[in-house]
Amino acid sequence: MFERQINRELRIWAKSKYRKPLVLRGARQVGKTTVVKEFSKEFENYIYLNLEKEEHKAYFQKYSEVTNLYSALLFDRDLPQSRNTLLFIDEIQAFPEAVAKLRYFYEDLPEVYVISAGSMLESLFNTHFSFPVGRVEYMFLRPVSFREFLNANGETNRLEIFDTVPLPEFASDFFFSKFHEYSIVGGMPEIVNQYISDTDLVRLKPLYNALVTGYKDDVEKYAKDKTTANLYRTIIEAAFYEGGTRITFENFANTKRSYKDISEALRALEKALLLNLIYPVTSAELPMQPNIRRAPRLQILDSGLMANQIGLQSEMFGVKDLNNIYRGIFIEHLVGQELAAFQFHEFNPLNFWVREKKTSGAEVDFVVNYKGKVIPIEVKSGAVGKLRSLHQFMLEAPHKIAVRLYAGEIRVDEITAPEGNTYQLLSLPYFLASKIEEYLDWMIANYS
Secondary structure, three states, X not given: OOOOOHHHHHHHHHHOOOOOOEEEEOOOOOOHHHHHHHHHHHOOEEEEEEOOOHHHHHHHHHOOOHHHHHHHHHHHOOOOOOOOEEEEXXXXXXXXXXXXXXXXXXXXXXXXXXXXXXXXXXXXXXXXOOOOOOOOEEEEOOOOOHHHHHHHOOOHHHHHHHOOOOOOHHHHHHHHHHHHHHHHHOOOHHHHHHHHHHOOOHHHHHHHHHHHHHHHHHHHHHOOOHHHHHHHHHHHHHHHHHOOOEOOOOOHHHOOOOHHHHHHXXXXXXXXXXXXXXXXXXXXXXXXXXXXXXXXXXEXXXXXXXXXXXOOHHHHOOOOOHHHOHHHHHHHHHHHHHXXXXXXXXXXXXXXXXXXXXXXXXXXXXXXXXXXXXXXXXXXXXXXXXXXXXHHHHHHOOOOEEEEEEOOOOEEEEEEOOOOOEEEEEEEEHHHHHHHHHHHHHHHHHHO
């Protein structure tokens, strides 16, 4: 099993003087249990509990004091007392009383390393389910990133080149090829592992379908009534076709349902981390305050799932520029997935920029906070003269730095916009989306 980059964050958590029990969040099948199992190899003792199992749930039913509960766990497993013990409580939502006990691990057994995880879908419909505020901390696990995909493929030596800034020109074609391969497969760990095992895309189809069916079955099982369950299933199916686009809630997916019903359903699925509503900002300066009164863009859990569900994968074989696929929507969506991949401590880290006026509108694909500057990111091929929205943003920005992701080489250009203002444009191959901050550091050090 390849190591996920979240393991570095877990090590930082473990070494922290102010460590609290950790709640590891993520959609079903993004690899939460596997990640913790790998991390457990760094501990003297490892105790795994799955609260969907009655014998594991019984510890929380029988012992009201966590000190007694922990002593019983050690005794039953014939483990020594140790200050290097990891306790992993999986599927914690199956027994909400266990959630309340997390605070007492923090207060009474701070020497024990405690991680909990579970399906957020199941907790959404339980009004009594809540986490002890201030006594736990959170971390988010998302689908496999491109860098992790390379690692899973055993590209150890080439990863060193991938991490070199700037990337040598001779390596570009290889990483474009691998990124296009990644764009077809996606980032769901089970699918990635199966693909690496036999490189047979045809055999992946049942895995994609099983994942989507599983998400819809979860809703069916835990929704408050059949009508709500049917709405959630419909939205999950429709979301793949709307991914990467701006949506309106009223009558979403032709459901003839109200704004309120659709809004509640989408936000519930967002809490389950199956999708993300990305809201626009309208200022080119900090703070980046999302405007929730404007239409959001819909980001799906995984671009590979999206490509499979809407039938894009066959069209993507042999493509040279993903901007030519699905009117450029797919590569924008995949870039969003890459930008979010390493945001382990943020629930909704993505934003885009809009200028919506009757006389002229503009939209920049993404904006990020880089050292106190709101940096625009456009995902677009072609001549720089076609970057009209980027020109509009830079006219309002108090700095002179912009980024373009495209199917080309690394370059820095001095741009003169039609309005006469100038700025520096950092153009990067879109497979480097997750490394924008490193390349901004490099550009400023070498070109400013």
